[in-house]
Amino acid sequence: MNNIYLITKREFLTQVKKKSFILLTLLAPLMIIGFGAVIGLMFKANESHNVIEVVDNSGLFKGQLKSDDQLEYVFVPVADEQSKLKHLKGNETLDGILILPQISSQNFDDIEKNTRLVVNTKIGLDTKQQIISDISNVIKKEKIKQLGIAESQLNNLDKNFELKTINVSEDNKEDSDLAFGVKTALSMGLMYVTFMFIIIYGVRVMRSVLEEKNNRVVEIIISSVKPFELMMGKILGVTMVALTQFIVWITMSVIGALVLNTGFSSIQKNIPNGNEEISEKFDLAQIATQVSHSLLDLNFPLIIFVFIVFFLLGYIFYSSIYAAIGSAVDNETETQQFTLFAILPLTLGMYGSFSLMNNPDGPLGFWLSIIPFTSPVAMIARIPYGVPAWEIALSIFLLLVTTVFMIFLAGKIYRVGILMYGNKATLKELWKWIRS
Incomplete structure (x- = not known):
């Protein structure tokens, strides 16, 4: 046992006396935090701001498609559709044109089947999914309104709540x-x-x-x-x-x-x-x-x-x-x-x-x-x-x-x-x- 102790002591002191060990031990938590911050900045730096012009033939979406930091909607007159498409290629200030078709008799099938997004650059999957989600939310609200539900009632339907969890095995602690x-x-x-x-x-x-x-x-x-x-x-x-x-x-x-x-x-x-x-x-x-x-x-x-x-x-x-x-x-x-x-x-x-x-x-x-x-x-x-x-x-x-x-x-x-x-x-x- 004495020999094991002596070898253990030698191995331990040899490692902990190194300057690299001391620096790594003290700086490792800061390095991990810094590494996480760099990863976050990398994701932030890779985010893009897309400008999408919207040709709303139905007149339904103006004022309902909301812009944010990553996606900006700009509504243009329906009469300018062909002109906009013609000059889209090479336009560095515009990423794409969203063309929403006309609807008849409040039938949303045409929008769901014939909506087009014409782009002049590669857009990310997240951007495409956000556009789909924004259009779907507008259509969903309009369909609910057809059922005679008021705006205030519609907002109340989407209201979230927090479920409080109390664990009796942990002295009724709220989780x-x-x-x-x-x-x-x-x-x-x-x-x-x-x-x-x-x-x-x-x-x-x-x-x-x-x-x-x-x-x-x-x-x-x-x-x-x-x-x-x-x-x-x-x-x-x-x-x-x-x-x-x-x-x-x-x-x-x-x-x-x-x-x-x-x-x-x-x-x-x-x-x-x-x-x-x-x-x-x-x-x-x-x-x-x-x-x-x-x-x-x-x-x-x-x-x-x-x-x-x-x-x-x-x-x-x-x-x-x-x-x-x-x-x-x-x-x-x-x-x-x-x-x-x-x-x-x-x-x-x-x-x-x-x-x-x-x-x-x-x-x-x-x-x-x-x-x-x-x-x-x-x-x-x-x-x-x-x-x-x-x-x-x-x-x-x-x-x-x-x-x-x-x-x-x-x-x-x-x-x-x-x-x-x-x-x-x-x-x-x-x-x-x-x-x-």
């Missing part, structure tokens, strides 16, 4: 749409971080083992320690590195949520009543306040506990596989035939967890969070929604037992493979090492 959105975002974020870090740090263990094997340094090391102690020391050392980063990030996240919750709340109280211009400027601050409230309402101690436990066990489980792979091959090219066995179960758990947004307590979510190969990502994806204690306990027990068994198998492979050179390992060969 709003925003709170559910926050849970979903947290679920996907934690799941993706776990998935990526298990793979990233698992590969780091594999490369470290492979490098020491190729440099023959391992022959000197195992003269003082047992191969199993060396393997466990490497795994636990890198585990502590990852855990240190998570603790820093969790602390920064909680502090950030508290700052948003208190800071924006005090600003919101000082906004003068009735000053709509100032209130609009603080809409983003209000949303941030509501998000922070929703975050702080979650059972953070349980979420952090489950996250750390499942990440640690999942990481040790898969790092054992990666360490065994690194010891069994002579170069990184040969690792590709074995790493698939580690990546596939995790990928299955991650993509399967996307369905949890619709039904966190469904049979798929249950089994993915119980089976040890997928539970490190699936249980973390479920925990923000709330999971019964017995399911958490059962999943931890099964994952712990499977992890211990995987360490035993990996140790068998590592013990033989770490000193094997020039012998291309096969599944049959690995099976012999396990049985030896």
Whole structure:
């Protein structure tokens, strides 16, 4: 045990003393936020403003097709239809002409069948769908009016309402749409971080083992320690590195949520009543306040506990596989035939967890969070929604037992493979090492 501790300490200190580790740990949250902002700006930059001239032969749509930031309707006289079509090509200020046919006897079939959009440039699918939606809404309103329904009654029909959800299993806590959105975002974020870090740090263990094997340094090391102690020391050392980063990030996240919750709340109280211009400027601050409230309402101690436990066990489980792979091959090219066995179960758990947004307590979510190969990502994806204690306990027990068994198998492979050179390992060969 003392040798495992010394190797773990060496691996840990070697990583955390690097300037790159310190900078990445402190700047990673800001980099993620910045990356998300860049993605948002990219979508914003790719938005287009289309100008569509409308020839309304029916006289029905003028005043009812409303322009917005992405789509501008300009009504032109019916008599100018041919002239407009003739000069459309090459017109840089106009994107297309929408021709709405004449209707007879309030029969809207002609509009639905003969409406044309003539364009001089490629318009996006979203723009086309918006035009279809705008025309359909006008036709829908006119059809309803034919039934004798007044405008006020029509507006009342389209009135939305918010369904308040009260969960009796969570002390009658109200679960709003925003709170559910926050849970979903947290679920996907934690799941993706776990998935990526298990793979990233698992590969780091594999490369470290492979490098020491190729440099023959391992022959000197195992003269003082047992191969199993060396393997466990490497795994636990890198585990502590990852855990240190998570603790820093969790602390920064909680502090950030508290700052948003208190800071924006005090600003919101000082906004003068009735000053709509100032209130609009603080809409983003209000949303941030509501998000922070929703975050702080979650059972953070349980979420952090489950996250750390499942990440640690999942990481040790898969790092054992990666360490065994690194010891069994002579170069990184040969690792590709074995790493698939580690990546596939995790990928299955991650993509399967996307369905949890619709039904966190469904049979798929249950089994993915119980089976040890997928539970490190699936249980973390479920925990923000709330999971019964017995399911958490059962999943931890099964994952712990499977992890211990995987360490035993990996140790068998590592013990033989770490000193094997020039012998291309096969599944049959690995099976012999396990049985030896």
